[in-house]
Amino acid sequence: MTALQGLAPAKINLTLHVTGQRDDGYHLLDSLVVFADMGDRLTCKLGEDRLTVDGPMGQGVPLGPDNLVRRAAALMGVEAAIHLEKHLPAAAGIGGGSSDAACALRMLRELTGKEVPDQGLGLGADVPVCMIARAAFMRGIGEDVTAVDLPPLHAVLVNPRVAVPTSAVFSGLASKVNPAMPPLPDGLPAADLIQWIAAQRNDLEPPAITAQPVISDVLAALRQTGAQLTRMSGSGATCFGLYPDAKRAADAAQSLQHSGWWVAATVLR
Ligand SMILES: C[C@@](CO)(OP(=O)(O)O)[C@H](O)COP(=O)(O)OP(=O)(O)OC[C@H]1O[C@@H](n2ccc(N)nc2=O)[C@H](O)[C@@H]1O
Ligand SMILES: Nc1ncnc2c1ncn2[C@@H]1O[C@H](COP(=O)(O)OP(=O)(O)O)[C@@H](O)[C@H]1O
Structure with missing residues (x-):
């Protein structure tokens, strides 16, 4: 069974302007986003439904179905064995969980040939920009992403x-x-x-x-x-x-x- 390895880089908002609020409470953003050359490391293989976590920032990361990489597998409708080597602090404004989810989605897309529903927006407002993992303007609540050089x-x-x-x-x-x-x-x-x-x-x-x-x-x-x-x-x-x-x-x-x-x-x- 093929195993893929991937990097889930830290996401940085160089700017983050909050320009309004939708009726559902989500805020409208205007942000210039870039990605670091370091982050979490993932390994992914189709088959058994399993998540293991280690790495210097692995303590306290949820292992259950609420982990964003498990939610990524559920979104793609597949069972996968995923190993997450955690280097990024969680709940830190650098999209650790969102970037993990996007990395898992990219690997599962490659392994299954399936499209990612809605660029992963259902897993979090930061996931669509993390899917491209390069400099971009992010607008709307996070779904409107345009790459920039x-x-x-x-x-x-x-x-x-x-x-x-x-x-x-x-x-x-x-x-x-x-x-x-x-x-x-x-x-x-x-x-x-x-x-x-x-x-x-x-x-x-x-x-x-x-x-x-x-x-x-x-x-x-x-x-x-x-x-x-x-x-x-x-x-x-x-x-x-x-x-x-x-x-x-x-x-x-x-x-x-x-x-x-x-x-x-x-x-x-
Ligand atoms: C603020 C940002 C800026 O890039 O980054 P982080 O601080 O999370 O890294 C993101 O918009 C966060 O994205 P993400 O962490 O995926 O957000 P979600 O899980 O969808 O939402 C978490 C909570 O943030 C609020 N939220 C999020 C995005 C948005 N456009 N408006 C909001 O009001 C909502 O209260 C929501 O319940
Ligand atoms: N793979 C994951 N890595 C880190 N946190 C995760 C993960 N999956 C779910 N979470 C949960 O998501 C919350 C937000 O984490 P994170 O995405 O790193 O923050 P932020 O949105 O500030 O960038 C954490 O408190 C954690 O409980």
Whole structure:
């Protein structure tokens, strides 16, 4: 029986503008999303229905039918043995569960030849963008995904090891209707792109900081490493800093190792 291996990369919202709310409570988003060169690792084989989890962040990940990779197999209508090597913190604003689900869906699509219903939207608003796992604009509640070419960005990701539930952060928004992103000019080099991103927002940052004030400390620590831009991703608590090159990102990550926080230097694409 063929076994496939895949990477479920961390998802980073470089910008996240909340522009409205639908009648069902879901919020309308306008977000520029990129993916790291690191993440969880999955192995998938058709046959027995089984999930095993290990890896440095495997503790506490649900093993039952609510795990998003098991829900991915159920959505595809197949039984599969899936092994998940967890490297990303959960409930962290970097789509760990959504990216795992998307990776499982891609592998099951390849193994079965079946189409993925609705690009996996039923498993979470972040799953469609995680299906393409490359730089994209994400709009609607997450279902409207358009790939975009960006220069690679050198980054450090920092999570203070506190879980932030997404729905609670959306509920804490002071305003549900905020300005959309302006159009992104074509072909910006990295330095100009970073300036453009700096002029945008993550509207979920203030309510996430209210829920977990340590996020302010993470942003301040990243600023002190000389990052060109610091911001929170998604509903938090993971924050990122952007740097002009890989050496400066690696040095920044090294200088944050003593914090006890989860720290990763990476390239975003
Ligand atoms: C906020 C974002 C930004 O990329 O990222 P994360 O912080 O999760 O990484 C995503 O929209 C999260 O996507 P995902 O985590 O898949 O969301 P879901 O499981 O569908 O929804 C979890 C909860 O978030 C809220 N939610 C989510 C998406 C959206 N457009 N509007 C919402 O209001 C709802 O309260 C929902 O019950
Ligand atoms: N494969 C998975 N990995 C991590 N968390 C998962 C997984 N499947 C289900 N979950 C649940 O989903 C919740 C949200 O996790 P995650 O997708 O990592 O967060 P976020 O939406 O903030 O990026 C977790 O609290 C966890 O209980």
